[in-house]
Structures are given as C-alpha cells and as structure tokens.
Amino acid sequence: MQTFIMQKLLLLISFLLSLFMSAQITISGTVRFKNKGVKDISVTLKNTYDGATTDENGKYSFETSEKGNHILLFSNPKFGEVEKTITISNVAIEANADLKEQISEIDAVVISAGSIEASDKKRATTLLTPIDIYTTAGANGQVTAALETLPGVQKIGETEGLFVRGGTGTETKFFMDGNLVNNFFGNSIPGIKSMDRLNTSLFKGNVFSSGGYSAVYGQALSSVLALESIDFPERNSIDLGISPIFVNVGFQNVDDEKTKSFGISASYSNLGLMTKVIKFNNNFTKAPESFGTNFNFRIKNKNGGILKYYGSFDTNKIGLQEESLEPNIDFDNTNLTGQNTFHNLSFKQKFGKYLLNLGGSYTFNSNIIDLNSIEQNIEINPNTIQVKGNYFNAKATLERKINKISAIRSGIEFNQTNETTEVALSPNAIDFKDGITSVFAETDLGFSNNFSAKVGLRTEYSTAVNQWNLAPRLAMAYRISKNWTSSLAYGIFYQNPENRYFGSSPLNYQKAEHYILQLQKSEEGRNFRLEAFYKNYADLIKTKALGYRPVAINNNGDGFAKGFEIFWRDKKSIKNIDYWVSYSFLDSERNFQNYDQSLFPSFAAKHTLSFVAKKFVTAWKTGFNVSYTYTSGRPYYNFTTDNNGDYHLNQQGKLKDFNALNFSLNYLPSLGKKDAKAFTVLVLGINNVLGQKNIYGYQFSNDGLRSRPVLPSTDTFVFIGAFINFGIDRTEDAINNNL
Template identity: 85%
Template sequence: MQTFIITKVLLLVFFLMGIFSSAQITVSGKVSFKNKGVKDISVTLKDTYDGATTDVNGNYSFETSEKGKQILVFSNSKFVEVEKTIMIGNDNLTVNSDLKEQISEIDAVVISAGSIEASDKKRATTLLTPIDIYTTAGANGQISSALETLPGVQKIGETEGLFVRGGTGEETKFFMDGNLVNNFFGNSIPGIKSMDRLNTSLFKGNVFSSGGYSAAYGQALSSVLVLESIDFPERNSVDLGMSPLFITGGFQNVNEEKTRSFGIFGSYSNLGLMTKLIKFNNDFTKAPESFGTNFNFRIKNNKGGILKYYGSFDTNKIALQSESLEPNIDFDNTSLKGKNTFHNLSFRQKFGEYLLNLGSSYTFNSNFIDLSNTFQNSDINPNSIEIKGNYFNAKGTLERKINRISAIRAGIEFNQAKEKTDVALSPSPFVSNDQITSLFAETDLGFSNNLSAKVGLRSEYSSKINRWNLAPRLAMAYRISKNWTTSLAYGIFYQNPEQKYFGSNPLNYQKAEHYILQVQKSEEGRSFRLEAFYKNYSDLIKTKVLDYRPVAINNNGDGFAKGFEVFWRDKKSIKNIDYWVSYSYLDSKRDFQNYDQSLFPSFAAKHTLSVVAKKFVTDWKTGFNLSYTYASGRPFYNFQTDNNGDYHLNNQGKLKDFNALNFSLNYLPNLGKKEAKAFTILVLSVNNILGQKNIYGYQFSNDGLRSRPVLPSASTFVFIGCFINFGIDRTQDAINNNL
C-alpha cells in the first residue's frame, strides 16, 4: 500500500514538473517597421490564446506550453499581416519580424492641389454639396454663384463664366458625368449675367479644380468643374415651386429595386412682375422671360452597369433700352432671342478588374441679338448678330485598379464644334468647323498611406490648327502628420482659340503652365487649406477688327498669374453654426486679345474675401444664412480701333471696391408633423441687403469721350418662393445640413 502511494506521488510530481517545464518556454522578439520598433502589434500563436502585444520599443514576450510546429502571427490594421512558421521545443525562442504598411483606401493621402472635392466622401472632405449650394446666401441656388465664395474665383457680375486665378470665363470648362457641357450658362446680352442651365439638384457632388487638373480633361487653360449626377432618386416624388419670378414642376419615378427611373421637369420664368416691385437699373422694354424643360432616365443592368440620360430644351427673350452715348442718337435698343438644347448620355460598367466609362453630349445653341438706335422716334442703323452652334462630344475611358489605392486609366475623346456667325453689316457670314481628337493616359500611384502621386499625359489634335500637342501632368501628395498633408502639382494645359476668333491667319494652341503648392489640415468638423500658385501663359491670341468682328491675327500674347489663397471651414467651434472663410491674393498681367500692352486683367481683383455662415434653429423650424463678399477695385480700360482695325488704349481707371452682404431665410412649416405628406420650404432671400452701389465696369462711346457704368440689374434683389416635394421627407437632412 505504501509503495502504491509513493508511486502515485512520483507520477504526480513528474506530471507537474512536465507542465512546469513546458510553461517555461518563452517566445520573444522585436517587431520593426523601417528599422524602428512598432508598438501595439498583436503577436499570437495561431489557433491558441497564447500571445502578447509589443511595447513602445516594439518588444514582446510571452510563455507557452505548446510544442512542435506552430504559426506565429503578427497583426495590426495599419500593417500587412505576417505569419511565421516556428518549431517549439524545450528552449526559449527569439523571433523578430519586419512589417509592411497596409495600404488603405480610406487612410491613404489624396492628391488635392488645385482641387476642392465633394463627390468621394471616402477620400475627400465634402465642401460644397447641393444642400450647401442651396443654402449659401446670395448664390440663388446656382452652382457657379456658390463657387464664387471659394478661393481663386473672382466675383464677376457683368457676364457669365467662372473667372479663376487670372483666367477668363472661357478658360473654365464644365463636365457632366465626364462629358463636356457646352453653353453651361444661358444666353445673354452684354452687361447682364445669365444663370446656370443645369439644375443643382441633379448632382450628388462636384470636383472643382482651380488648376493642375487631371489629364482626363483638356481644352481649359485655367480650371474645370466636374459634376457627377445622382445614380437614382431616393423614391417617387413630385416637385412644385412657386414665386413672383417663376413657376416650376416635375416628377421622378423609380422602381423599388432602383434599377429603373425616369423624370420630367418644366419651368417658366418672367421678370415682368419683379420689375414693377423692385427698382431695376435696366430699362427693360421686354422683361426677361424664359421657358425650359428637361427629361431624364436611368437604367441599371443585372451586372451593375448604369446607363444615364439627361436632355433639356430652353428658350429665352429679353429687350432693353438705354440712353445712347453717341451724339444725335436718343437711345440704344438691344433685344435677344435664345434657344438651346442639350443631351447627355453616359454608361458605366465594371468588367472584372476593369471599369469602363462611355459617354457623349450634344448641344445646339442659337443666339440672335438685334441692335438698333432711336432718333426722333424712328429706328436707324439697324444691325443684328446671330450665332448658331452645334457641339458634339464623345469620350471613352478604361480604368484598372492595381491595388486599393493605385490605378491606371486611359481613354480617347472627340470634340466637334460648328459655328456660324452672321453679322448684318458684314458682307458674308463667318463659318467655323473644328474637330479635336484627344488621347490620354494617367496613373494613380499609392506608394504608402502617406505618399501618393498622379502622373498623366494628354495629347490633342485639332483640325483647325492642324497639329498635335503634348501635355504632361504631375501631382504628388505627402501626409506630414495625422491631420496635415501637402500637395504639389505641375501641368501643361492647352486650349484652342474660340471659334469666333478664327480667320484666314494660321493659329496655334494657347498654352498655360501651372505650378501649385498646397498645405491642408482636415479633422472632424474643420478644414484648413493654404495654397500658392503660379501660372505662365504663352501663345495667347492677339486680335483686330475685320468685317465688323474681332479676328485673331497671331499667337504673340503672353502673361502670368501668381498668388496665394486661404480657406477655412468650421462646423465645430461655434455650436450649431457652419461657416467658412476664403481669401485670395492675385497678381497678374496679360497681353492678349485687344490689349496693346501688358496689363492687369480687367476681370480680376487683387484681393477677394468671402465669409459664409449658416445656422438652423430647430425650435423655430428656420434656417438663417449670411454671406459677405469683398473684392478690391478692378481696373477698367477703353480700347479704340484705328482705320486698320488695330486696338489702342485710349483711357483707363479703377473701379471702387465691391461689397455685398446677402441674407436668406428658409422656413420648414411641416417640421415635426408626422402626418405631413409633403416636405415644404418657404424661402426669403435678399441679395446686397445694405444696397451697396457696386459697379462692374464702364461702357464707352465710339470716340471714347463719354461713358456710363455697368451696374447690376438691381442694386438690391429680393426673392420669395415656395418649394414643395411630395414623396421625400428631407427634414433630417435640413437640420443636419443647416438647410
């Protein structure tokens, strides 16, 4: 019995010694990234609970009773997981490991030099959404007007266009779902700015590049605005809008699976009533009147491909009378009849690792301006200008992702423009036809989460110029710290002279080189951007007057634009208030078109400041919006032509500084009513609420001795409207976005 007990005790001792001896096996080592220890790396034996986490120096150590062949796993979300096969015996093990950074689409730094993005929420800070645009006081729901509150964009009130960093309005191009949009703005007469043609609610986001843009786009010396339309509406809905200025209506229909949708929208506007209620600076003999309609459909196939179509048609009329600057003539009469139709078709489909984008757009635009003078109640010297244009664009792009943040894309684009200009006093109409074929390739290179580059090349052939160009593009971005990044961009950009300037003289592409350096900080609720830029212009066209119209005679013009910009947006510091501030400094000179010497452009201001603030008060069901814009006085010039049609500077001056404080109020009467079947917004907006007497420029007599200021249509403009949507409750969006 005693022997049996001793035997059991010995067996128990040996068993415990075995367990004890197994537990003494220690696995330790160091985990490094780029020769530096990394903390918080999980080190475990696969399929066991044994393991440890590295300390601040990258060291780890743990004990295990496992034996034989095992797999040691090193893991952390920021690094590529590493597995190492080890053999555990009776001796302690030392296992070191070097890690590789995990490339993440969300964490990777994004190239943003020259760009403000609002379409890719994963990779960019959303700055201007459709809600932002609708609630920016003074923008009147116009994309282009809202962009004028951002750095780099000039405040121009006498003509349409985005004037960016010393560039003309024609140097900015607009794209919808990748396709070129010609005649983005409505038809107008000199001195009166027309509105955007495309409805802001069509789009889910935008990328506005004030320089250094992608090789996928061309024919723009200064900037591009890339608009991305919504894929499918949220649900069936009916929209109505009413005001003293216009009436609108339309509907959207979408199936439950969101694979089919279509919609129709129409609008009619007439400024006649407003001219009786508000004092206008223009003497309208025919108040601005317009009618427009559009149609859209979207189809999604069973493989995820989406076909989208948008088509529109609009007409407008306007006529005004002004006292003549010429002797012995009482009045100058100007009238306009405009027509426009636009069609945009796009298709997007993924084939395995490849993404195919196809699209085309077509525009027809007719602009008839009738000019006459009134002397003793009779018309003399009648004249008219009629411009008809047909524009076609087709584009195809194929993209393949290399990894999560790297990709390569290439494509081909074709543009055709046909214009006919008929001046009544000219012996014959002028007809111009140009075809531009473009090839482009570009790659996004993600070297790490902190370093990326975009390298592109674009080449274009113009039948009018009869030669190819070659435009390299390069951009790099580096993350300095968690919230700070820096970007650098360089590119060459070409643009054909406008069709109206072509004549018998051979012309070349106009050229601009962009250099952009940006520093940006982004954190939750706040963003800051500082950007410096330099643009060098060459081969700009020079013009003279032939057959009653300006014609380009050569490409001997040049110029530069340089400066810096600051942008700050904050939704966090002041409770329930969203605001942004932008400031731009610009130094520029140009010798181009009718300039007879190098001058600071008449469409540019040295200093521009914008402040936008928004607040929604839930208890009052009301959103309050303010914006203020300041621009230092722009120069103005009067050029006269001699008998040969050459321009000479006759006199010049400087406008007074521009100031405008705008206010808008949005009231939601159905807010909080669960039984409400419609989402209603009542809008009151006042542009230039303080009535500042702003001047946009001067018009001169033929001899240059007399002039009159170019004024806004109304010094202070008041708008009241009601918008009703049956089918979509946007109450929460309204609160969250300060609607």
C-alpha cells in the same frame, strides 16, 4: 492518517505545479516598421489564446505552454500581416518582425492640389454638396455662384463664367458625367449675367479643379468643373416650386429595385413682376423671360452597368434700352431671343478589374440679337446678329485597377463644332468648323498609404488649328503626419482661341503651364488648406478691330498669374454652426486680345475674401444662412483704335472695392409632423442686404470721351419662394447639412 494523506496531496500538487511552471516558455521580440518600433501590434500564436500587444517601443513578451512547431502572427489593420514559423521547446524564444504597410483605399493619401471634390466618395476633400449650394446665401441655388465663395474664384457680376486664378471665363470648361457641356450658361447680352442652365438637384457631387487637373480633361487653360449626376432617385416624387419669379413642376418615377427610373419637369420664369416691385438699374423693354423643360431616364442592367440620359430644351427673351454714349443718338436698344437644346448620354460598366465609361453630348444653340438706336424717336442703324451652333462630344474611357489604390486609364475623345454667324449689315455669313480629336492616358500610382502620384499625357489635334499638341500632367501627394498632407501638381494645358476670333489669319493653340503646391490639414469637422500657384501663359491671341468685330491676327500674347489661397472650414468649434472662410491673393499681368501692353486683367482682383456661415435651429424649424464677399477694386481700361484697327490704351482707372452681405433662411413647416404628406421648404433670400453701390466696370463711347458705369441689375434683390416635394422627406438632410 489524514495528516499523512494531506502531506502527500500537497507534495503532488507542488510537483505538478513545478512541472507546469517549468513548461511556460517566454516568447519576446521587437516589431519594427522602417527601422522604428511600432506600438499596438497584435502578436499571437496562431490558433491559441496566447499572445501580447507591442508597447511604444515595439517590444512584446508573453509566456506559453505550447510545444512544437507553431506560427507566430503579427497583425494590425494599418499593416500587412506577417507570419513567422517557430519551434517551441524548453528555451526562451526571441522573434522579431519587420512590417509592411497595408495599402488601403480609405487610408491612402489623396492628391488634392488645385482640386476640391464634393461627392459620395469616401475620399472627398473639401465638401461642397448640393445641400451646401442650396443653403449658401447669395448663391441662388447655382453651382457656379456657390463656387465663387471658394478660394481662387473671382466674383464677376457683369458676365457669366468661372473666372479662376487670373483666367477668363472661357478658360473654364464644364462636364456632366464626363461629357463636355457646351453653353453651360443661358444666352445673355453684354452687361447682364445669365444663370446656370443645369439644375443643381441633378447632381450628387462635383469635382472643381482650379488648376493642374487630370489628363482626362482638355481644352481649358484654367480649370474644369466635373459634375456627376445622381444614379437613381430615392423614390417616386412630385416637385413643385413657386415664387413671384418662376414656377416649376417635376415628376420622378423609380422602381422598387432601383433598376429603372424616368422623370420630366418644366419651368417658366418672368422677371416682369419684380421689375415693378424692386428698383432695377436696367431699363428693360422686355423683362427677362424663359421657358424650359427636361426629361431623364436611367437603366441598370443585371451586371451593375448604368445607362443615364438627360435632355433639355429652353428658350429665353430679353430687351434692354440704355442711354447712348454716342453724340446725336438718344438710346441704344438690344433685344435677345435665345434657344438651346442639350442631350447627354452616359454608360458605365465594370468588367472584372476593368471599368468602362462611354458617353456623348449634343448641343444646339441659337442666339438672335437685334440692335438699333433711337434718335428723336426715330429708329436708326438697325442690325441683327444671329449665331447658330451645333456641338457634339463623344468620349470613351477604360480604367483598370492595379491594386487597391493604383490604376491606369486611357481613352479617346471627339469634339465637333459647326457654327454660323449671320450679320444683317454684312452680305456674307461666317462659317466656323472645327473637329478636335484627343487621346489620353493616365496612371494613379499608390506607392504607400502616405505617398501617391498621378502621371498623365494628353494629345489633341484640331482641324481649325491644323496641329497636334502634347500635354504632360504630373501630381504627387505625401502625408506629413496623421492629419497633414502636401500635394504638388504640374501640367501643360492647351486651348483653342474662341470661335469668334477665327478669321483670315492662321491661329495656334493658346498655352498655359500650371505649378501648384498645397498644404492641407483634415480632421473630423475641420479642414484647412494653403495653396500657392504660378501660371505661365504663352501664345495668347492678339486682336485688331475689323468692321463690327475684333479679329485675332496672331498668337503673340503672353502673361502670368501667381498667388496664394487660404481656406478654412469648421463644423466643430462652434456648436451647431457650419462656416468657411476663404482668402485669395492674385498677382497677374496679360498682354492679349486688345491690350497694347502687359496689364493687370480687368476681370481680376488682387484680394478676394469670402465668409459663409449656416445654422439650423430645430426648435424654430428654420435654417439661417449668411455670406459675405469682399474683393479689392478691379482695374478698368479704355482702348481706342486707329485707322489701321490697332488698339491703344486711352484711359485707365480702378473701381472701388466690392462688398456684398447676403442672407437667406429656410423654414420647414412640416418638420416633426409624422403625418405630413409633403415636405415643404419656404425660402427667403436677400442679396446685398446693406445695399452697397457696387460697380462692375465702365462702358466708353467710341471716341473715349464719355462713359457710364456697368452696374448690377439691382443693388438689393429679394427672393421669396416655396418648394414642395410629394414623396420624399428631406427633413434630416436639411437639418444635418446645416449643422
């Protein structure tokens, strides 16, 4: 009896199993993207556990016992989801799918030809953060000095400014939160390079464009540096810095919700002590001295809008005596007294899909230069030149998001300049006024994650030039493979002649056309860039000597700059070491200003090489930083004038190659102490460790028969300082950004 029951039970199980097996229906197919099979695509019956993943050929197959109408779902983060309705009966089903790319702000290719971005944005390319700047040996905490280690930027030691791809220092413009910063550098006298006026710690990031930049910016023939200030401090803090050169103190207050903050700081510097300790190549009658103070506040409204204000005032003095190159004169004396005030206000607010940016800046600058000569201990030929300027900038930009990676923006900008030059030996003051109105529009077009474009147009009207211009901009980027991208940029750029050149002759805009091609490989911890460029100059000014100053007579100058650049940054290959290498090759000629023929510019070098390396040794609580810069010898020229004031090349030559090895270390004595009440950094920096005898150029007598070299203020400079922060522990920042 039991055997019979067992047989019946087995027969029933077999029958049920056969019914179950016959109910299993196979669903299979191929998933393609642009006619190619795609692997790792999830294929599932919606609201069931049945499904499969595609293989390398895009094929999939699975079985299901479901019946009736169902939805077959194809999904992958890189592609848009596809749904297909199928009816499951008793026959196998073949269901194929063609995918569309999922547009992603993170995955989308970034246009980066001519641009290096360092910010808190996810789409940043080559990073040069504030910590990077502070820990770059030889940069002395200055943004512009750190940028000189990047490709395309020339190492110029005798005057301030960013000299980019064969352009003069005045061809680069600076912006803070979108607003123009006039007089970005401190007041200076010829041959003595002044420092950045704005403190690096103000900013959370920057975008440095060495060409082909956005239509949002104008009046720059070569490049722009757009600095973005921090939104809110991390917490309440007091900062103190002290060294033999300067002392500064600052205070920041922020509420717990980070909706309001304000801060104030002051600093005083005097190089007098260092002139007694270190041998300087300059004979200072008044060691460089300055005092500055600034105030800031930030307010965030309930809708997320942020209002930011920054204001500063500084004054500086310097006196210099040099042996005269003119016969019967023993010494030439130059004394400078400078004053500057700067105010910057910006507001940013989102309204749904729209982003509104409003801002303005105001600068007042005064420069008084006293000149005299000494002959047999008697002062002769006294003269005073005073330049006062008021500069105002206002800008409004409205941006609308079209989708995740596409947008359109437009705006308007006003610049007003009022400048007065008074010369003691001249009975009449020279007044210069200019108002520039600019209108711009630009669109970011994200066609796919692998292809994007930026198209822009800018037009400007200047009252000094009394003309409109029209400047189109175009850039495209295409991802070649997972890590390799290419970018192409083109643009026309206009810039007014410098204010000091305006006189009786009518002048036009100066013009430059940029062509840039870039190939970039980016992966975790490594970045490689190869960039080729061509820059064509037209309508550059030509000058002649008129009294005490050169005056522009027309816009008949021209020129070109072409070359290629290589950049490699690596944080991964060598354990705990971050380093980058940049090389630039430049071929350039110009016939402009006082040049009487096309010449390689005296402010440019054919070959520039920079190397920067950083390592933080946690056990020693110390960061070690080194940098090296090499530039091939720049040319120098001596032009003399005839009775008509026309210039003629009288003498030319080539400087010796420039070499400088710099070293710095940062010691954190409070590292690892949980009860430390202050975060302290002790800094030692040595510029030009090996004491190379570098020369920046030559000064010539009026008749061209005598000359002297233009030298650095000191061959080797040593800096020692302590920076103490009460309130914020930046230990992790200091360590992580040096690894």
